[in-house]
Amino acid sequence: MPELPEVEVTRLGVSPYLVEQRVTGLVLRRAGLRWPFPADLAQKVVGQTVQSTGRRGKYLLIVFKKGTLIIHLGMSGHIRILPIHTPAQLHDHMDIVLGEQLLRLTDPRRFGAVLWHDAADGAIEQYPLLQRLGMEPLTEQFNGAVLYTATRHRKIAVKQMLLAGDVVVGVGNIYASESLFISGINPYTPSSELTLARYKKLALAIQKILADAITKGGSSLRDFVGVDGQSGYFQQNYYVYDRTGLPCRKCNTLIQQVKQGQRSTFYCVKCQK
DNA sequence: ATCTAATCCTGTAGGC
DNA sequence: TGCCTACAGGATTAGA
Structure with missing residues (x-):
């Protein structure tokens, strides 16, 4: 379940194996994921050298001189660095070969995406899918006033x-519930009714929880190079997410699970008003 | 201009 | 034991 922290941890984990390395091959094992793979992807990347990596929201960016490869992990996607010729298994959809190693994209539910933008680094914001994204939460510019005015x-x-995601990016279902608990806000509150003061608390909660998650995930970066892939979210200690019927960690009131727009929300009716 | 609902897909958990 | 259904997740898209 990649939210922003997992994508960032992925980026940090694979980046040393990509930057300044030349792509020597590309293997696609199906026509596409959420959308078809770019038709001429091999021509775009093979022979090219990776300049840098980046991230916009939950989109992972692999930057070349002539363009940018955009990867979204959907909800079940993950990426590993493996030795070349490692046999592919079910749901291994794409390999980017770099000399003796390869970057392998695995995604059982295929909600992910692989896209290409014919412009390097700076112009990535022009790519249609990235145009409507909100502000990056882990930046100086992001704060309560941004949420308030928007x-x-x-x-x-x-x-x-x-x-x-059109106001602030990277907050998925888990951290939406968690950040609202930390800031004491009822998830049903209409956005326009929250005060600036409460949005300041919410913005700080979002930043803290995302930064903490990246720190925790970063401690298992080596997991991206090897067989087992997934990184250290197991030990995550949530306040409300997936704690339906369990006592609130602050007041012991039983945590409620409700539906908002087809998605589960978890909250404490006493701590969140 | 906003918002809601449907949609993509597979693994897993729960009910019978 | 096995079948069936519901659900989980992100984010675009179409429709209200």
């Missing part, structure tokens, strides 16, 4: 606003 006419529940 939501003056938004009646949508604050939980669903966070998830929508």
Whole structure:
């Protein structure tokens, strides 16, 4: 379940194996994932050298001189660095070969995506799918005022606003519930009704929880090079997510699970008003 | 301009 | 034991 921290941890993990390395081959084992793979992808990347890696929201960027490879992990995707000629298994959809190693994309549910943009680094914001994305939460510019000003006419529940990604990116279903608990906000509150002061608390909660998750995930970066892939989210200690019917860690009230826009929301009715 | 619902797909958990 | 259904996840898209 990659949210922003897992994508960033992935980027940090694979980056040393990519940057300044030349792509020597590309293997596609199906026509595409969520969307078809770019038709001429091999021509675009094979022979090219990776300049840098980046991230925009939950999109992983692999930057070449002539363009940028955009990878989205969907909800079940993950990437590993493996020795060349490692046999592919079910759901291994793409290999980017770099000399003696390869970057392998695995995604059982195929909600992920592999895209190409014919412009290097700076111009990536022009890519259609990235154009409507909200602000990066882990930047100096992001704060409560950003949330406040963007939501003056938004009646949508604050939980669903966070998830929508057009105000702030990278907050998935887990961290939406968690950040609202930390800031003491009821997930049903219409976005336009929250005060600046409460949005300041929410913005700080989002930044802290995402940064902490990256730190924790970063401690298992080596997992991206090897057989087992997935990185250290197991020990995550959530306040409300997936704790339906269990006592709130602050007040012992039983945690409620509800549906908002087809998605589960977890919250404490006493701590979150 | 906003918002809601449907959609993509597979693995897993729960009910019978 | 095995079948069946519901659900989980992100984010675009179409429709209200």
